Amino acid sequence: MANPLFERKPLALLLDEVKGENRLRRVLGPVTLTSLGVGAIIGTGIFVLTGVAAHDKTGPALALSFALAGVACIFAALCYAEFASMVPVAGSAYTYAYATLGELLAWIIGWDLVLEYTVASSAVAHGWSAYFQDLLGSVGVHIPFVLGNTPFDYHPQDGSFPATGAWMDLVSIGITIVITAILVKGIKESASINTAMVVVKLAVVLFVIVAGVAFIDPGNWTPFAPYGYAGFSLFGHTVFGQSTPDGAPLGVLAGAAIMFFAYIGFDSISTHAEEARQPQRNIPIGIIASLVICTVLYIAVSVVLTGMVPYDQIDINAPVADAFRQKGLPWARRLIDVGAITGITSVMLVMMLSQPRILLAMSRDGLLPKGFFAAIHDKFRTPWKSTILTGVFVALLSGFIPLRVLAELTNIGTLFAFVIVCAAVLVMRVKHPEAERPFRAPLVPLVPILGILFCLALMLSLPTENWVRLGVWLAVGFLIYFGYGRRHSVLAELRKSRQR
Numbered sequence: 001m002a003n004p005l006f007e008r009k010p011l012a013l014l015l016d017e018v019k020g021e022n023r024l025r026r027v028l029g030p031v032t033l034t035s036l037g038v039g040a041i042i043g044t045g046i047f048v049l050t051g052v053a054a055h056d057k058t059g060p061a062l063a064l065s066f067a068l069a070g071v072a073c074i075f076a077a078l079c080y081a082e083f084a085s086m087v088p089v090a091g092s093a094y095t096y097a098y099a100t101l102g103e104l105l106a107w108i109i110g111w112d113l114v115l116e117y118t119v120a121s122s123a124v125a126h127g128w129s130a131y132f133q134d135l136l137g138s139v140g141v142h143i144p145f146v147l148g149n150t151p152f153d154y155h156p157q158d159g160s161f162p163a164t165g166a167w168m169d170l171v172s173i174g175i176t177i178v179i180t181a182i183l184v185k186g187i188k189e190s191a192s193i194n195t196a197m198v199v200v201k202l203a204v205v206l207f208v209i210v211a212g213v214a215f216i217d218p219g220n221w222t223p224f225a226p227y228g229y230a231g232f233s234l235f236g237h238t239v240f241g242q243s244t245p246d247g248a249p250l251g252v253l254a255g256a257a258i259m260f261f262a263y264i265g266f267d268s269i270s271t272h273a274e275e276a277r278q279p280q281r282n283i284p285i286g287i288i289a290s291l292v293i294c295t296v297l298y299i300a301v302s303v304v305l306t307g308m309v310p311y312d313q314i315d316i317n318a319p320v321a322d323a324f325r326q327k328g329l330p331w332a333r334r335l336i337d338v339g340a341i342t343g344i345t346s347v348m349l350v351m352m353l354s355q356p357r358i359l360l361a362m363s364r365d366g367l368l369p370k371g372f373f374a375a376i377h378d379k380f381r382t383p384w385k386s387t388i389l390t391g392v393f394v395a396l397l398s399g400f401i402p403l404r405v406l407a408e409l410t411n412i413g414t415l416f417a418f419v420i421v422c423a424a425v426l427v428m429r430v431k432h433p434e435a436e437r438p439f440r441a442p443l444v445p446l447v448p449i450l451g452i453l454f455c456l457a458l459m460l461s462l463p464t465e466n467w468v469r470l471g472v473w474l475a476v477g478f479l480i481y482f483g484y485g486r487r488h489s490v491l492a493e494l495r496k497s498r499q500r
Contacts, residue, residue, distance in 0.1 A: 004103070004486075004491070004492065004495065005102065005103060005104040005486075006101070006102030006103065006104060006105070007102055007103055007491050007495075008098065008099060008100060008101070008102050008103075009098040009099050009103070009106075009365070009490075009491065010099075013490075028275050028276045028277060028282070029276075029277055029278075029282060030281070030282040030285045030286055030289075031195075032195060033269050033276060033282055033283065033285070033286030034285065034286045034289045034290050034293075035195045035198045036268070036269055036286065036290075036350050036353075037265055037266050037268070037269045037286050037287065037289070037290025037291070037294075037350075038198050038202070038265075038290045038293060038294060039195075039197065039198045039265070039346035039347065039349065039350045040264070040265025040266070040268050040269075040290075040346070040347055040350035040351060040354075041262070041263060041264070041265035041266060041290060041291070041294040041347075042198075042201060042202070042205065042294050042297060042298075042343055042347075043124060043127070043201065043340075043343040043344040043345075043346060043347030043348075044123065044124045044127040044261070044262070044344055044347055045259065045261065045262020045263070045294075045298060046205060046262070046297070046298060046301050046320065046343070047127060047131065047318070047319070047320055047321075047336075047339075047340035047343060047344060048126070048127035048130065048131075048317070048318070048319070048340075048344075048403070049127075049258065049259060049261055049262055050062060050259075050262075050301065050302055050305055050314075050319050050320070051314045051315055051316040051317065051318075051319030051322075052258065052316045052403070052404065053065060053255045053258045053259050054255075054302070054305070054306055054311045054314050054319070055311060055312060055314050055316050056250075056316070057227060057231070057250055057251070057254050057255040057258055058225070058227060058250075058251065058252055058254075058255035058311075059223065059224070059225060059226040059227055059306070059311040059312075060220065060221040060222075060223075060224050060225070060226075060306040060307075060311055061224055061225035061227075061229065061251075061252050061255070062255060062259070062302040062305075062306055062311075063299050063302045063303050063306075064225075064229070064252045064255075064256075065252050065253075065255030065256040065258075065259045066256075066259055066262070066295070066298045066299050066302055067295075067299060068252065068253065068256040069256040069257075069259050069260045069262070069263055069458070070263065070291070070295040070298070070299075071454060072256075072260070072418075072451065072454035072455055072457075072458060073260075073263045073266065073291055073295075073418075074291065075422065075447050075448070075450045075451030075454060076267070076418035076421060076422060076451045076455065077266055077267075077287050077288060077291050078288075078441040078442065078447050078451075079421050079422045079424075079425040079441050079447070079448050079451055080093075080266070080267055080269075080270050080287055080421055081283065081284035081287045081288060081439050081441065082284075082425055082437060082439055082440055082441040083096040083270070083421065083424065083425065083428075084269075084270040084279065084283040084284065084287065084439075085279065085280045085281075085283060085284055085437065085438040085439040086428075086435060086436065086437055086438070093109050093113060093267070093270075093417045093418075093420055093421045093424075094106055094109050094110035094113055094358055094361055094362060095361055096420075096421055096424045097109045097110075097420050097421075097424055098365065099424075099428070100424040100427045100428045100431065101420070101423070101424055101427060103365075103367075103486075103489060103491060104481070105420065106365075107362075107367055107477065107481045107485060108420075108474065108477065109416070109417055109420045110358060110361070110362045110367070111473070111474065111477035111480075111481075112413045112416050112417055112470075112473075112474070112477075113355075113358045113413070113417055114355065114358060114359065115413040115470075115473050116264065116413040116414045116417060117268075117351050117352070117354050117355035117358065117390075118355060118390065118393050118394060118397065119397065119406050119413070120261070120264050120351050120406075120414075121176075121348055121351040121352050121355070121390075121394045121398075122172075122393075122394050122397035122398040122401065122406050123261070123398075123403055123406035124344055124347045124348045124351060125169075125172035125173075125175055125176050125348060125394060125395075125398035126150075126169065126172055126398055126402075126403040126406065127340070127344045127403070128171070128172060128175050128341060128344040128345060128348065129148065129169050129171035129172040129175070129398075130317040130318050131318050131321065131337050131340040131341050131344065132171055132175075132337075132341055133148050133171060134317075134318045134321055134322075134333075134337050135334060135337035135338065135341065138330060138333060138334050138337065139334075143170075143171060145165070145166055146165070146166045146167045147166070147167060147168065147169075147170040147171075148166070148169060148170065148171055149164050149166035149169055150164065150166060150168070150169050150399070150400055150401060150402045151163065151164060151166055151167065151168065151400060152164055152402065153402045153404075154402050154404045154405050168399040168400060169398060169399050169400075170399065172395075172398035172399055173395045173398065173399040175345070175348065176348070176352075176391055176394045176395040176398060177391065177395065179345070179348050179349055179352055179391070180352065180387060180388060180390070180391030180394075182349065183349070183352055183353055183356075183382065183387050183391075184377070184380065184382060184384045184387050184388065185380055185382070193349065197342045197343065197345055197346035197349075198343075198346055200338075200339060200342045200343075201339050201340075201342050201343030201346065202297075203339070204335065204336060204338070204339025204340070204342070204343070205297055205301060205339070205343075207332075207335065207336075207339070208301055208304065208320055208336060208339075209297075209300045209301060209304055211324075211332065212304035212305070212307075212308055212323070212324075213304060215307075215308045215327045216304065216307030216308060217307060217308070218307065220306060220307050220308070220309065220310050220311070221306060221307060225251070225252060226311070227241075227242050227250035227251045227252075227254075227255075228241045228242045228250065228251040228252070229241075229251055229252045229253075230242075230249075230251045230252070230253055230254075231243075231249040231250050231251025231252060231253040231254030231255065231257075231461055232249065232253050232254075232457065232460065232461055233248075233249040233254070233460060233461050233462075233463075234460055237464070241253070241254070248463040249461055249463075253457070253458075253461050254461050256458055256461070257411060257458040257459070257461040257462050258411065259298075260411050260414065260415065260458055261411050261414075262294075262298060263291070263294070263295075264351075264411075264414050265290070265294075265347065265350060265351070266287050266290050266291045266294075267287075267414070267417070267418070267421075268350055268351065268353075268354040269283060269286045269287050269290065270283060270287065280438035280439070281438065281439075283439075284438075284439040301320070305319060305320060305323055308323045308324075308326075308327065309322075309323045309326055313326070317403075318337070318340070320336050320340065321333045321336040321337050321340065324336060352387070352390055352391065352394060355386075355390045356373075356382075356383040356386035356387045356390055357383065359373045359383070359386040359389075359390075360373060360374055360383045360386065362485075363386075364490070365489055365490050365491075366485070366488040366489040366490045366492070366493065367481065367484075367485035367488070367489055368480075368484075368485065369484075372385050372386070372389075373385065373386045411458075411462060411466070412459055412462050412466045412467065412469075412470050413470065413473075415455045415456075415458055415459045416455075416459065416470070418451065418455045419451075419452050419455045419456060419459075421451075422447075422448040422449075422451035422452045422455070423448065423452060425441060425444065425448045426444070426445055426448050426449070429444055429445070
């Protein structure tokens with residue numbers, strides 16, 4: 001008898017589950033899906049993390065880090081697109097793993113995605129708070145320090161966690177509450193709001209590129225890679241390249257591992273496959289189009305930013321707006337603050353929109369309590385209970401945990417998910433070559449293998465503490481799975497019924 005831990009969920013059962021009253025509305029087209037992808041991708045990566053990566057990890061070589069992270073994402077995106085066209089239901093990588101690798105690995109990746117979206121949303125809320133406070137400060141209004149910052153910070157140079165004297169970041173908590181209320185209202189309204197915000201932030205990003213070119217000083221690009229081009233490590237121990245005193249890697253590869261956060265978002269499109277009008281066609285279009293658009297913009301902004309300001313003088317909280325302030329353009333600073341706030345809001349919206357759909361898919365399989373996580377609002381047709389729960393956790397994390405900790409923790413979870421999806425494409429091509437694939441990833445097995453190798457290389461370039469945190473999170477997940485999920489899963493119930 002096959003080990004039930006690795007029993008795969010039949011494709012037919014996956015598709016049957018989304019019929020009837022418990023399914024979501026199919027209201028999203030290719031433009032809206034691409035907009036959701038751009039909305040999730042462009043935001044914190046450009047307006048916040050460029051400062052952290054350039055200042056702490058890469059220097060002007062940040063553009064190379066963006067390009068390297070983008071290549072890793074391209075391979076994973078092609079694999080996501082193939083699966084999303086085959087299995088147009090909620091759940092993203094979790095669902096794909098269940099259909100190909102079995103229940104236990106599906107639980108691992110689902111639990112990992114919960115970590116990804118929750119922590120990513122919290123990190124994005126930090127960026128929103130920083131730019132909102134910067135905008136208020138430009139007009140003479142200041143949030144009290146104790147209510148605008150986390151109680152402690154993290155210094156990667158020596159691995160310390162010094163107290164800040166603040167109580168909480170009340171601003172990030174407030175925006176989380178607002179976003180949660182919008183998401184409970186409905187997917188169509190959320191997508192429409194997101195599309196409007198995407199238009200605004202793209203206009204501001206283009207302004208940054210065009211206006212910033214005039215202030216570029218080529219001397220700021222020298223040295224181009226002050227931390228080197230390497231930064232490869234094994235579980236936090238640098239193998240080649242420079243490192244911090246506590247052993248964390250520095251360089252282009254280490255920067256790519258951090259800036260990978262900036263690309264999180266294209267995979268969230270696949271979580272909305274059940275809400276797409278023509279998922280077999282529209283999901284691949286949305287995934288690939290949003291990734292290409294954002295990669296080009298990221299590289300352009302990183303070149304302009306590091307050309308405007310010496311890398312060691314870049315502000316890590318609001319780098320783009322501060323660069324224009326340093327050039328004596330306060331009006332541009334305010335414009336960028338508005339664009340950043342708009343852009344980061346759309347990132348939060350998409351991230352927090354995706355999280356409850358992962359929980360919905362897991363609860364449909366019985367791995368989480370259906371009465372709570374699979375509850376669909378009678379009027380709004382949204383997973384409202386899990387949306388509110390997501391909002392609570394995002395508010396707590398963003399209010400009390402510093403940005404640097406959240407950003408690195410998000411990356412390792414996302415990279416792990418991408419490795420699983422690339423591996424699942426290989427398995428599915430062998431196990432089910434006859435399955436209908438409206439979109440086929442090209443050059444298989446080369447593309448998924450390269451996706452696995454690139455993502456693993458970036459994972460290994462993250463500091464040791466990220467692996468420890470991931471291990472703790474997965475250990476908690478195993479307790480929930482073996483304590484509840486394994487006994488209540490749909491496949492377990494089917495096995496019991498067959499044995500009667």
